[in-house]
Amino acid sequence: MRHLHRLVKNPSARAWLVGAVPAALGAAALVNHQNESQCKASRIPAEAFMYSKFSPDRAPKDSIEFDTTAPMNKRMEAMILRVQDEICDGIEAVDGKKFTTSQWEREGHGGGGRSRVMQDGNVFEKAGVGVSIVHGKLPPAAQKQMRARGKPLEEGKDLPFYACGISLVMHPKNPMAPTIHLNYRYFEMETGRLNDKGKPETIAWFGGGADLTPSYLFEDDARHFHSVYKQLLDKRDPTWYNKMKKACDEYFYIPHRQEGRGVGGFFFDDLEDTSEETFQTIRSCANAMLDSYVPILKRRKDLPYTQKQKEWQQIRRGRYVEFNVMYDRGTKFGLATPGSRVESILMSLPLTARWEYMHTPEKGSWEDRTLQVLKNPVDWLDVPEVNLETLSTAELLQEIARRSE
Structure with a gap:
């Protein structure tokens, strides 16, 4: 738990977790019902996902x-x-x-x-x-x-x-x-x-x-x-x-x-x-x-x-x-x-390439997960804001383990 709290307090790690948690929970969006209409939850701004700042012109x-x-x-x-x-x-x-x-x-x-x-x-x-x-x-x-x-x-x-x-x-x-x-x-x-x-x-x-x-x-x-x-x-x-x-x-x-x-x-x-x-x-x-x-x-x-x-x-x-x-x-x-x-x-063209007859990655493998994304395009920046205080330790650890494979 001490290591997890340290991870959550780190700004860059927290930004990573905020993006990862919806996938772990299987939540595509958070929905508020106000005035009998559905309102999309606020999204994490694009700049939060950058590894580093822009270089000067x-x-x-x-x-x-x-x-x-x-x-x-x-x-x-x-x-x-x-x-x-x-x-x-x-x-x-x-x-x-x-x-x-x-x-x-x-x-x-x-x-x-x-x-x-x-x-x-x-x-x-x-x-x-x-x-x-x-x-x-x-x-x-x-x-x-x-x-x-x-x-x-x-x-x-x-x-x-x-x-x-x-x-x-x-x-x-x-x-x-x-x-x-x-x-x-x-x-x-x-x-x-x-x-x-x-x-x-x-x-x-x-x-x-x-x-x-x-x-x-x-x-x-x-x-x-x-x-x-x-x-x-x-x-x-x-x-x-x-x-x-x-x-x-x-x-x-x-x-x-x-x-x-x-x-x-x-x-x-x-x-x-x-x-x-x-x-x-x-x-x-x-x-x-x-x-x-x-x-x-x-x-x-x-x-x-x-x-x-x-x-x-x-x-x-x-x-x-x-x-x-x-x-x-x-x-x-x-x-x-x-x-x-x-x-x-x-x-x-690459220097080397490979063609294997009837090659299929093992179901659930990293290769298979990558292939599924290639078949089903993802909106990479459509990530809802998440209150980390509401998440269980198990939910956070589940995504950390998945990312570590």
Whole structure:
């Protein structure tokens, strides 16, 4: 009991227990009956789930990223190149190994990129952070893909386009540490028609997001990850997180497996609101990659694991491969774009993966519990406030034991 009271008095432990207790009790919400109507209990604020505070914005104050008179494509280019540098520096500090850098060009087409990859590191099996800045004529296959998403493009015409973006995927060695993916991109293209001034009509949009893929579920990790991005999105529009969280669960879904790729995050595409407020929100989300991931990584990268757990990680990596090569829009667009660098497009694939015939995890196992969450998306931040004084010692210990498995 003395140790339990000490745990409850600790602020970070208390925040963890407050999030864990509803699951232990099987309570999805607390309901008050007032004025013959049901009112949802107050929820724990998102910031309570963060492992650490936000880092400061490292962009210089005189950066073009803050120049509202500059073209959006140039501001986006500056942002993604800076963020690539910052992310690689931060990950190198954790791993101890350096990224290798490859500059590439689309010969005869226009543009190029900068790919940075770490392979067989101390912490990471494979980690890649790529920037691409390309332009040219959009090929028919890519045009067809965009028309299917509702883009008003004229058929039978060569349509000039411009695209830039940053994309990363990081696969740790330890199966207790999750994989992270993010992508932020900006697209401009001509529709093939003229506007009311007689000039080529141009459309532009943002896309992107960030998501987490654990092999072994730690609920607190998922809550930390989601809380980072909810707070940033809420500053722009309080409705964005819920919409983009749902879009993420739907997009990163593997139909033939009937399961999600991971525990989600947020995702958006075809965001034609290219206002200053929207750009700054995307900047803040891109800046937050290390804040969202490194605190999780530091907690998991050195945990002990078994050969069986490593094999389960490899099976989950196989699912990652299936999604990326069969369903991912970015992979499809890249492979359909002439002159694209295939090595950079497939940089997201893990170094190793595994496919076992008819593999099914043991019912009730950690692997099975993780799989059930992948099949049934969770609202990680919908956690009711709980009065710890009303809980029995047995209820608290039950959840502590479950989390310790």
